[in-house]
Amino acid sequence: MAEPRPSGASVPASTQTARGAMGEALLEIVDLQKLFPLTQGIVFRKTVGHVRAVDGVNLTLHRGETVGLVGESGCGKSTVAKLLVALEKPTGGTIRYKGEDVAKMGGRALKRYRREVQIIFQDPYGSLNPRMTVGDIVAEGWSVHADVAPRKGRLQRTQELLERVGLNPDYVNRYPHQFSGGQRQRIGIARALAMQPEVIVCDEPVSALDVSVQAQVVNLLEDLQDDFGMSYLFIAHDLSVVRHLSDRIAVMYLGSVVEEGTEAQVYGSPSHPYTQALLSSVPLHEPALRGQKDRILLQGDVPSPADPPSGCRFRTRCWKAQDICATEPPALIDRGQGHPAACHFAEAREVVPVEVAE
């Protein structure tokens, strides 16, 4: 694939040549924590508690790989996305990018970080300014990061980007409302690509799309990764899509990662009770597999992150819970099942039936 981006003229050579070297840790998240204060009172605001949106997340993203982050609504996965692109400041823990602590970055380094770590949002309707043309939306970042694209030829560059994401380059002067949901999501992808990112945080990028269009966007994301060697942090609640795209997967529950492993480990031998319940709830669309899996129905709802249970957070809904679960939070370690899971009684179990041979 010829590189359609007329790359690099003014981009530091180091970031370009370093692509290719797969496997090096690009982003390291250590004990990431984000607490949102709950306040009372109008004049004298006093903090009465905290919503523990993200509480101790550890994650590493290597160059060129896709890490899937799954979890149900309210588990903090989107907050992780916002923390990563520096839209929110973490209240604890560190994010290291290429070995450098993002919190300690300033000025130029932070600006570079923000260019190299881009985000694609879920809602293709809310994330594009309705008063800007598509061309302006894609090119907007260049007014801050002028070194990415020389001022001359930006229009041409924009059109190339549009073409790369599968849109007609002549649409550069159209407005977002003239596009369908799938096309808008492509615009969002083009906007992220325009910055020549190293990492793209995809926050539920296909959840709002119809299935036939969703597959188009999923394929596009794969192609772009093959061409440009970016890393993706792919956040979604659709377990099938996450499995399809990801090399490694982290499962979140109530602000922390409960299980982590390769796609085959997490789906093939899930070890945390929550992962097992989650996977067993996914409806399968093969009539032959219907009824073949034992469904684990969880009782009740996710507890409020403002007042999480002591010890293991999942214990209130867990069928394995014992006394130790209330007192001691389980560490995210390998207990003999081959990959880390945060459960005292972690045990591999097959919940998703293996596909019948065709």
Next chain:
Amino acid sequence: MTSSSGYISSTPALEPNPTAGPVLEVEDLHVEFRTRNGVVNAVNGISYSVDQGETLAILGESGSGKSVSAQAIMGILDSPPAVIAGGGINFQGRDILKMNEEEQRQIRGPGIAMIFQDALSALNPVYSVGFQIGEMFRAHRGTSRKEAKQHAIELMDRVRIPAAARRVNDYPHQFSGGMRQRVMIAMALALDPRILIADEPTTALDVTVQAQVMDLLKDLQRDTGMGLILITHDLGVVNEVADRVAVMYAGRIVETGTVDDVFTRPAMPYTVGLMNSIPQVEAKGGRLQPIIGQPPNLARIPSGCPFHPRCPMARTGAAAAPDRDCVADLPPLRVVTVGREAACHYSEELLNG
């Protein structure tokens, strides 16, 4: 307590429907939206029927007309601009569309109920859930407020809302998403409907909650023998709960049959495309094969087969058989094998490989 006998009695299934035919029949229904920018043909002649105790899934993407057809049955279309341009809706053998408004209300109120995708906006935020559930009894049975609330508690128990008696006076915002959906189900079940239309009931819910709600619906259906019309775009949900499925595209039904048949041997290229577009949770699989292009604009539905611009099998001109030109001839929904219908000129080729 007499008024509650309808939904508590254990064999309510047969009493209101002496004839054993389908409970609901939709015949050649047309709905169009007359807007300033022209007529949008949202539903173009769909027919289906639902038997007692049966689950019919209507599968389609956004804009395929699946919700509009349901709204037409419920009589909640926004009109204008929507107009039912033709066809009939027979409920227990009587055409609802030929009745006057009050008669329609008498039929629909206790007979057909609907639950919606977004429970938070479907519930009224300024009334307690108990009041809203009880409204069905007050409006249709003239029950007193106190009794209605009592019924509401029973219903909330029935949809497994914990501590129903304590929560009956709570407001919708105090419930979680899954619980709100249950409140709406309770409301729909209040008068023991013969048909429940569920419009994307679990789309806004997480998978673990989705599983709870679908289980609940299945159990309730088994208890009451109501027919369930499940409108969804999720093939997994269809596979797990439905008996029959009708696939819609551009306001038409393009394929019907039992879920097993349709999902294992689709007879319409669109259904094939849908199946190939979806990654599976049970295997990583290879590259997805999406359907090319976009769903059609309903104001400008393509000529001939509406799917032809996106269809890998489309034939036109010399390649097509006489009267089966995909660009010129609209394929009718026809029987392709026993118990199956498809709207494709070349279904047999798909079925027989």
